[in-house]
Amino acid sequence: MNNFSYYNATKIHFGKDQIARINEEIPHDARVLITYGGGSIKTNGVFEQVVAALNGRTIFEFGGIEPNPHLETLSKAVDLARNKQVTHVLAVGGGSVIDGSKFIAAGALYPNDLWEIIETNGKYITQALPLGCVLTLAATGSEMNKGASITRAETKDKLFFGSVHVFPKFSILDPTTTYSLPVRQVGNGVIDAFAHVVEQYITYPINAPIQDRIAEGLLITLIEEGPKALQNPLDYDVRANLMLAATIALNGTLAMGVPTDWASHMIGLELTGLYGLDHAQTLAILIPAVWYFKKEQKKAKLLQYGERVWGLVDGNDEDRAVAAIEKTRSFFIQMGLPTKLCDYGLDHSVIPTILAKLEQHGLTKLGEYKDITPADVKNILELAL
Amino acid sequence: MNNFSYYNATKIHFGKDQIARINEEIPHDARVLITYGGGSIKTNGVFEQVVAALNGRTIFEFGGIEPNPHLETLSKAVDLARNKQVTHVLAVGGGSVIDGSKFIAAGALYPNDLWEIIETNGKYITQALPLGCVLTLAATGSEMNKGASITRAETKDKLFFGSVHVFPKFSILDPTTTYSLPVRQVGNGVIDAFAHVVEQYITYPINAPIQDRIAEGLLITLIEEGPKALQNPLDYDVRANLMLAATIALNGTLAMGVPTDWASHMIGLELTGLYGLDHAQTLAILIPAVWYFKKEQKKAKLLQYGERVWGLVDGNDEDRAVAAIEKTRSFFIQMGLPTKLCDYGLDHSVIPTILAKLEQHGLTKLGEYKDITPADVKNILELAL
Secondary structure: OOOEEEOOOOEEEEOOOHHHHHHHHOOOOOEEEEEOOOOHHHOOOHHHHHHHHOOOOEEEEEOOOOOOOEHHHHHHHHHHHHHOOOOEEEEEEOHHHHHHHHHHHHHOOOOOOOHHHHHOOOOOOOOOOOEEEEEOOOOOOHHHOOEEEEEEHHHOEEEEEEOHHHOOOEEEEOHHHHOOOOHHHHHHHHHHHHHHHHHOOOOOOOOOHHHHHHHHHHHHHHHHHHHHHHHOOOOHHHHHHHHHHHHHHOOOOOOOOOOOOOHHHHHHHHHHHHHOOOHHHHHHHHHHHHHHHOOOOOHHHHHHHHHHHHOOOOOOHHHHHHHHHHHHHHHHHHOOOOOOHHHHOOOHHHHHHHHHHHHHOOOOOEOOOOOEOHHHHHHHHHHOO | OOOEEEOOOOEEEEOOOHHHHHHHHOOOOOEEEEEOOOOHHHOOOHHHHHHHHOOOOEEEEEOOOOOOOEHHHHHHHHHHHHHOOOOEEEEEEOHHHHHHHHHHHHHOOOOOOOHHHHHOOOOOOOOOOOEEEEEOOOOOOHHHOOEEEEEEHHHOEEEEEEOHHHOOOEEEEOHHHHOOOOHHHHHHHHHHHHHHHHHOOOOOOOOOHHHHHHHHHHHHHHHHHHHHHHHOOOOHHHHHHHHHHHHHHOOOOOOOOOOOOOHHHHHHHHHHHHHOOOHHHHHHHHHHHHHHHOOOOOHHHHHHHHHHHHOOOOOOHHHHHHHHHHHHHHHHHHOOOOOOHHHHOOOHHHHHHHHHHHHHOOOOOEOOOOOEOHHHHHHHHHHOO
């Protein structure tokens, strides 16, 4: 096991009727900015519960935070927070709303140009407004970590920042809020969580059996529960298990002392930034391609994964490694996410553009060995055509 | 899954040479009380590393914190902390030193009689000196939680308190500090961690597959690595995996949304308080006895445990449930912990005394169903004779 440091400051309130606990977490004299996305929270009862819990506080609203939230949109929310002397930010939504709200919370107190937060990965953030979250989509894990992805629409840059100051102070995880999600978002959420696990697991063995087994437990749970959520959207236990899986998948537990890959995420961010694919769709395309390209380096973990998660014990190592990748691909498709660029109307002509963006962002050494070059990314994308 | 709240504020620095990070975590103008136990840290190099990392701070020492730390001892440390205007407590040791130091950290700022902290389970603690830990024994998990067990030697009461104010601000987990532990403490530590897992796992099914699989992963790891630590004390990876297992076993992860038992712990605390048995020894005695007594209620989880952890698939349910208990007993013995009261020189004559102490402490409804009465405890202890 490698050395590591771990810290996670987010308090979780998990379960039915937990939205009311906002009342315990935000002071009565707070000036609260409620942030949200397309407005589904106003039709599914979540917004009403939030407002009821905030009874007596001064409330402001900022809706319309889009998927892959835009700097341009979030800057308006920062202006609002400053103008209204907001003291607390309460994000109500999924990963995009929470990511965007981390930016708003830090941006409201940031003295320099807001884009600097992204350009410097949040390095110079020294404070943020306290952030609370009401999660309505099990997917990104943003509700219990310090990271966020932000897009500059003007230049199609989707980039990442992180800071301990933007850890949510609390997050409410009520699985019933996910009952009314569209099928596409359910599938995306499951695959997003699945991808977070494998990016921290399908690398190389480092004698970290606990982290491995937690990863395998999360993957088996996602594989078992994901299809049930599509078939029976109102099954509480299914929704609860998926929500907890997605949160643990990226709250720092799996990364303790192990190598991590993240190549599929890095390449995928460019695909989303340039062509607007859903984040999970990019992962469904890239993970099988990266695994085929790195099959020899990743073989030991692919075989362990194949056996423990998929029960693959027959055939030689090569057969089982391939079977593990194809089982994964089939699961992505089962959850509604095709795994080839052509399925999304993209062909080989996009490859130079993606490579140029990766170079522009300095992402020229990817993967757990930092050995995936732009030439390798070209090969990976060709495997995904 | 049940509703739950989760919060854990401890930062972990894990690995070789991490003791030096104390320098990042404690301010230079701090007045630091270093607390420790029997003094082994002064012969194994740990104390030197701690003092080097504290370079420049004003240091005070309080050694001699005994196993099952005594209120009487800790009160002296509280006096020292107050008299010397200590600003930070740095516990260097295992669970007893850390538990005791939680008491010292809270006690130093406690306005009332110190025993009230224990009597009221820490309910009225409103502040504590910031506590850091250098863990030297993988066992109790105290390095990453808010609880502590304290003994009043005078009356042989071993009781528990907890408070969010005594979460360690940071804990250094350097597996090499455990190389020089006596065999008995290694065995005790493994069984202590094992017991923490099963108290939160061998209850009844509640459709919490993630928590179950994390528990099973920890148990398998302890079963695989524990004997290796006895055979090859200087194997870094073995020590690291055990240390991480023990920390996760009681940092709140496993308790998320599931029923918990703790009957063996509650009865065991009395055995330690009255007769001085090591904490882990009491667990090795009580866990098989409680499981036999509650075999029907616990059968579903015993069978799942038997299959997933011990690979037990042959025979009928009754056979496999018994086999799971006996596999567990064998593992305790393998780690050096006999599992019968008579192995420790105790016979049926102790039973009334233990029952009286449980009644005195109000512990008359134990287990995940709160249905274990003093009459049941009598039966359980008779199964352990």
